[in-house]
Amino acid sequence: MFQVFADSAANLPAEVVKEYGIHIISFINMVNGEPLVCFQPDLTPEQEREEGRKYYDAIRAGAEIKTSLISCGRFEEAFRPVLEAGEDVIYFSLSYGISGNYNAARLAVDDLQDEFPDRKIRIVDSLNASLAQGILAIYAVEMREKGEDIDTIADRLQDWAHKMNGLFTVENLKYLSRTGRLSNSAAFVGNMLDIKPLLKGSKEGVIVAFRKVRGRKKSLNEIIDLVCRNIVNPEEQIIGIAQADCYEESLYVMEKIQERISVRRFINTSYDYCTGSHVGPGAIALFFMGKDRELDS
Structure with missing residues (x-):
């Protein structure tokens, strides 16, 4: 038996965490000096x-x-009780290319492996963030319920991470400029011209801009179209939607996708505070499985 872990950047709603019995290790932000x-x-x-x-x-x-x-x-505090109970651990991490969190977990695992040499602790690098992590964790629980072992699941889902796409667009470019993904001048001009970049998780696990459109509605329609064109076997899939205080627009996105394809399930939730602080209010992200991360337009 093994337990499934993710961090709070996986963006799983509390009711979904309870439904699947996933363990969440939370980030802690400081907001005006308060945790x-x-x-x-x-x-x-x-x-x-x-x-x-x-x-x-x-x-x-x-x-x-x-x-x-x-x-x-x-990480050690979270994993140790499971290991002491004679169970194994699989943890779905925020991308190595986005955060140092993967390395922190890796160091914890190295120490725990010395303490519990007979137990297995597997880390899956999601190569992405938000619900791209969370959906993989859900799939791990479902595979466990079918009787698959931890190594088979970890190996398969590490492969699937290369096929899990994350697409997003933002409302205000200044938040991308704060993280260094845009210069201040480019953000200023882009906002003046109502330019909306489309961004994605690359195959290397970093966030890159790959297209620009003008206007909010066009940016939403563009990511809707990309999902519908690139998703594989949608009737078997969970599509994740993370929205940074733009719930009504996220409902529009869901509706338009449902008009074109049949999807097993949507998870639509507020953008997690950790990664959401880097994309800012008004960001909308979509997560789904494709044949790879090379998007067909």
């Missing part, structure tokens, strides 16, 4: 949206946000 635990396990979807609105309103108002890694010690 904010990014995952709250008892919120309803409505409460999560309301808390998300408050968080992104604070960002709009100029709040100082600082993010930090999960420490090796906290």
